[in-house]
Amino acid sequence: xxxxxxxxxxxxxxxxxxxxxxxxxxxxxxxxxxxxxxxxxxxxxxxxxxxxxxxxxxxxxxxxxxxxxxxxxxxxxxxxxxxxxxxxxxxxxxxxxxxxxxxxxxxxxxxxxxxxxxxxxxxxxxxxxxxxxxxxxxxxxxxxxxxxxxxxxxxxxxxxxxxxxxxxxxxxxxxxxxxxxxxxxxxxxxxxxxxxxxxxxxxxxxxxxxxxxxxxxxxxxxxxxxxxxxxxxxxxxxxxxxxxxxxxxxxxxxxxx
Amino acid sequence: xxxxxxxxxxxxxxxxxxxxxxxxxxxxxxxxxxxxxxxxxxxxxxxxxxxxxxxxxxxxxxxxxxxxxxxxxxxxxxxxxxxxxxxxxxxxxxxxxxxxxxxxxxxxxxxxxxxxxxxxxxxxxxxxxxxxxxxxxxxxxxxxxxxxxxxxxxxxxxxxxxxxxxxxxxxxxxxxxxxxxxxxxxxxx
Numbered sequence: 450x451x452x453x454x455x456x457x458x459x460x461x462x463x464x465x466x467x468x469x470x471x472x473x474x475x476x477x478x479x480x481x482x483x484x485x486x487x488x489x490x491x492x493x494x495x496x497x498x499x500x501x502x503x504x505x506x507x508x509x510x511x512x513x514x515x516x517x518x519x520x521x522x523x524x525x526x527x528x529x530x531x532x533x534x535x536x537x538x539x540x541x542x543x544x545x546x547x548x549x550x551x552x553x554x555x556x557x558x559x560x561x562x563x564x565x566x567x568x569x570x571x572x573x574x575x576x577x578x579x580x581x582x583x584x585x586x587x588x589x590x591x592x593x594x595x596x597x598x599x600x601x602x603x604x605x606x607x608x609x610x611x612x613x614x615x616x617x618x619x620x621x622x623x624x625x626x627x628x629x630x631x632x633x634x635x636x637x638x639x640x641x642x643x644x645x646x647x648x649x650x651x652x653x654x655x656x657x658x659x660x661x662x663x664x665x666x667x668x669x670x671x672x673x674x675x676x677x678x679x680x681x682x683x684x685x686x687x688x689x690x691x692x693x694x695x696x697x698x699x700x701x702x703x704x705x706x
Numbered sequence: 707x708x709x710x711x712x713x714x715x716x717x718x719x720x721x722x723x724x725x726x727x728x729x730x731x732x733x734x735x736x737x738x739x740x741x742x743x744x745x746x747x748x749x750x751x752x753x754x755x756x757x758x759x760x761x762x763x764x765x766x767x768x769x770x771x772x773x774x775x776x777x778x779x780x781x782x783x784x785x786x787x788x789x790x791x792x793x794x795x796x797x798x799x800x801x802x803x804x805x806x807x808x809x810x811x812x813x814x815x816x817x818x819x820x821x822x823x824x825x826x827x828x829x830x831x832x833x834x835x836x837x838x839x840x841x842x843x844x845x846x847x848x849x850x851x852x853x854x855x856x857x858x859x860x861x862x863x864x865x866x867x868x869x870x871x872x873x874x875x876x877x878x879x880x881x882x883x884x885x886x887x888x889x890x891x892x893x894x895x
Contacts, residue, residue: 571875574882581887593850594857598867605871609879611889627851634858638868700887 450687453553453563453697454615455487455583455607458590459599461569464620465589466497467653467663469566471673472587472618473529474664475680480561483523483530487549487565487579490541492534494566498526499660506535510552511544519555527662530560546575553582554697558690571606580607582697584688585615588639592619592631592646604639616641618679621649645679647672707768707775707810709756712737712794719744722787724822730793731762731831737795744788755783757817758796758804763835764817765801766810775810777820784821813845 456469466486473484486494486507495501503524509517524531532552557563567579580586586607590600604614617639622628625648632643650672656663664673715737720726726739741755753771757764768775769782805811814835815828835841841849858864879885 574884577878577884581884592854594854597854597857601864601867602871602874605868606875609872609875609889610884610887624847624851627848627855630855631851631858634855638858638864
């Protein structure tokens with residue numbers, strides 16, 4: 450049984466990768482979790498997870514000639530299975546993002562929860578693919594007008610492709626006192642609930658610089674505990690793995706994106 | 707507060723402090739104003755009030771008689787007019803050094819509210835402060851939160867964003883050959 454989430458934002462700088470890792474680690478307390486850096490053009494999960502020097506990444510799985518097996522790109526770190534993506538521009542250009550559906554289908558057979566760290570944009574096929582493939586989308590937003598506006602777009606794209614909303618996660622929150630109002634109003638326009646409001650926190654920057662996930666670098670920090678609380682708000686709706694794999698494999702995604 | 711000597715722009719008597727604040731805002735003064743109540747002897751108030759400005763926005767307040775600054779200094783300054791006011795200009799660099807003295811800081815709109823009782827002037831001062839990035843962090847945050855809240859109140863605008871995004875998603879799906887993945891309003895495929 451598996452459920453695939455796209456962790457998306459529509460805008461860069463909202464702390465999406467930090468959120469993906471933190472939610473993944475929190476969910477891994479109870480579930481078997483796999484996280485995938487599906488932001489194949491601007492990969493950075495590898496730096497957050499201390500995997501900067503690994504040999505095989507998602508790029509190798511997306512380039513047919515490399516003949517890499519899916520298992521070779523899966524690293525067991527921090528209680529999670531992590532599939533990082535490389536940062537080579539040449540590899541990005543050679544990659545066939547359509548192969549992502551097969552990769553996701555294989556990974557889905559072996560895990561309870563798949564988190565796809567998605568590109569912070571909606572302007573290309575590559576960028577929308579994780580949203581197309583996922584069961585539900587978690588929208589990570591900073592509480593600003595441009596981020597909310599882009600978050601609304603993510604939601605509309607997702608629902609256009611039949612992907613449900615799992616919820617909104619506010620990150621980098623600086624004015625906690627006003628968040629109740631912002632949360633109430635946000636819930637009016639977004640389909641899922643607001644699952645949390647993570648405070649802006651220097652620990653997140655230090656963790657990133659140290660190449661360590663926030664939850665292992667500073668587990669007691671206000672941001673880390675808020676991520677754990679947010680993960681607890683997610684109700685997992687597992688689906689039959691074989692059916693999910695079939696859906697991924699049959700998704701009509703052109704080979705060349 | 708050690709005040710570098712500025713260039714005296716004008717010296718005159720005004721009936722109310724608000725007049726001086728308003729003139730200085732209009733003239734976008736970077737410098738300082740010395741307020742000397744004319745009834746000082748009568749009121750048993752000794753000393754002068756000094757307010758520094760950037761682009762006409764009040765930044766620091768200090769009262770020489772009570773040696774108090776910030777909002778407290780402002781209270782000492784808030785005595786009935788008339789005042790003799792001396793307006794001095796200072797280079798922005800010099801005034802910046804002074805503005806590092808956090809204990810004397812006042813929020814941009816506060817002098818207009820407390821001394822002049824003029825909320826219109828306070829609003830004008832705050833919007834000037836915003837224009838020049840002179841709002842203190844906590845005010846800027848509150849501003850941003852207010853802006854976000856009022857954005858989320860604008861149901862029509864939000865529905866328009868959603869409608870536009872949906873149309874864009876559908877148009878791009880057909881451009882990208884993903885139209886078979888699209889669903890209607892009734893759920894997946």
